[in-house]
Amino acid sequence: MHIHNFSAGPCILPQDVFKQASKSVIDFNGLSILEISHRSKDFVAVMEKAQxxxxxxxxxxxxxxxxxxxGGGASMQFLMTAYNLLEKKxxxxxxxxxxxxxxKEAKAFGEIIEVASSKDANFNYIPKGYQVPSDADYFHITSNNTIFGTQIKEIPDVNVPLVCDMSSDIFSRQLDFSKFDLIYAGAQKNMGPAGATLVVVKEDLLGKVTRHIPSMLSYATHIxxxxxxxxxxVFPVYVSMLTLEWLKNNGGITAIEKVNKEKAALIYNEIDRNELFQGFAAVEDRSNMNATFSLKDTAHKTAFDQLWNAAxxxxxxxxxxVGGYRAxxxxxxxxxxxQALVDTMQELERKA
Structure with a gap:
């Protein structure tokens, strides 16, 4: 039985990756990938290839x-970015x-300027037209918001280092990634299983704060x-490497972005066409990763839930x-x- 997994994370991974990873749990060059030494040449090669x-x-x-x-997830990076980069504000x-x-985490290390917020509308849009102080140590954005289904479409041009939490849309669309001085992302969306976090940092960004940074929280230490x-x-890094290989073998970010746009267009077209449903996020800020929507009339909830579960x-x-649904x-x-989800939405429409 094939299950259509729309979970926000940990999420779906390629079947080819599952097959290779499962083999390596039993035998990865003689040992299980679960027991291999992280100092061995075999795993060092895995780490180097993933990087x-x-x-x-x-x-x-x-x-x-x-x-x-x-380790530590993207939540650890809320702390680490400020620890390593925030001197004054x-x-x-x-x-x-x-x-x-x-x-919240960054406030422990200095002054935080909230340049704009969409909290006034329960975060259903991305603020625009804000100003970033030129004397800020860095500017932090979240590229995609899994809970609310919004996504920053235009990466801002700023005159300070740009830091981005890209956990839920990394490797999903082509951007000028050189605009970013630091990117971090939990693996458990587009990259691998929960347990590993990717940090991509420009080396010349480091070493500018005067505070002592504990070894485990220092980017310089890990570099x-x-x-x-x-x-x-070890295992999450290995599976992340396999997923990045899979992405390369399937045309890279450029190719996968085209597919992601097709998927997003399919679901959003149905949300807009079908009179029983309504979207949550502002149309211009809709995420290609997480489509949030609800029934206009909750009287249809039981019937719809039965339909998609049966599918x-x-x-x-x-x-x-937010409530409602999130694909x-x-x-x-x-x-x-x-398409299977769209079919259930159309079936509900026919039966309503």
């Missing part, structure tokens, strides 16, 4: 950036729950040890702060799964 592929996909090879695979764009959490300062999350659709319920359509989600 190399990440930079290659982003177009940042030989441009002064380092790719790190760390930093600017943040508040577009949702994850931005708010990042702001100097090639992400091996302590035991890295082997999983993970469709919206976040509690998360990460890179490995096939167009056929989105």
């Amino acid at each position: 190399s592929l990440a930079l290659e996909h982003l177009g940042l090879t030989d441009m002064g950036y380092k790719a790190l695979f760390l 930093a600017a943040y764009l508040n577009t949702g729950t994850w931005s708010e959490k990042a702001i 100097s040890k090639d992400s091996m300062f302590n035991t890295p999350p 082997n659709i999983s993970g469709l319920n919206g976040h509690r702060s 998360s359509m990460y890179n490995a989600m096939p167009l056929e799964s989105v």
